[in-house]
Amino acid sequence: MIKLYVCRICGEPYLGGEAPDDCPFCGAPKAYLRPVEEFQEIWKTKITEQEKKDLKETLDLEVNATALYIKISGKNPKYSKQNQLFKQLARVEREHAEMAAKFLNIKLPEINGEDAKGSIKKDLERTKELEKSAVEKYKKFLKNAENNNLKMFYVALIHAEHGHYEIATEEIKLV
Ligand SMILES: [Fe+2]
Numbered sequence: 713m714i715k716l717y718v719c720r721i722c723g724e725p726y727l728g729g730e731a732p733d734d735c736p737f738c739g740a741p742k743a744y745l746r747p748v749e750e751f752q753e754i755w756k757t758k759i760t761e762q763e764k765k766d767l768k769e770t771l772d773l774e775v776n777a778t779a780l781y782i783k784i785s786g787k788n789p790k791y792s793k794q795n796q797l798f799k800q801l802a803r804v805e806r807e808h809a810e811m812a813a814k815f816l817n818i819k820l821p822e823i824n825g826e827d828a829k830g831s832i833k834k835d836l837e838r839t840k841e842l843e844k845s846a847v848e849k850y851k852k853f854l855k856n857a858e859n860n861n862l863k864m865f866y867v868a869l870i871h872a873e874h875g876h877y878e879i880a881t882e883e884i885k886l887v
């Protein structure tokens with residue numbers, strides 16, 4: 713019997729017998745995939761000046777990563793492993809950018825950012841770098857956060873970006 717789940721972090725619905733290990737849209741851990749009745753818009757909350765500053769930096773990082781991953785995906789043959797991997801990474805980062813924009817109560821900016829690096833190895837190395845620095849920054853922003861909703865957001869992001877770091881690390885060994 714399938715059930716309807718909604719991600720507490722990104723608000724996207726999911727239909728399935730069981731919730732997946734990670735939200736397919738934002739990469740949040742399984743525990744955040746909850747029955748639809750429990751859903752509340754976590755981004756509708758008051759934030760401090762420091763939290764606003766951190767969210768703006770989060771938004772910039774996520775927009776840049778989205779742009780880069782779209783470019784990397786597009787450089788690889790359609791349906792190839794790297795094309796699919798970076799397509800999904802781009803989707804997740806875009807979802808993160810959208811959430812940061814919702815917390816800031818602004819429209820999602822245009823998706824612009826750095827270019828692909830010329831080879832899949834270099835692209836994966838840059839991915840590792842970006843994801844590692846995202847994890848470090850979000851740990852800092854988590855400490856800065858006073859707002860519980862924002863804390864939840866950063867916990868989910870740290871989980872997702874750490875997963876991206878791990879998969880890029882594994883992929884480099886294969887190319
Ligand atoms: Fe999600």
Ligand SMILES: [Fe+2]
Pocket residue numbers: 774777804805808846869872873
């Ligand atoms: Fe992200």
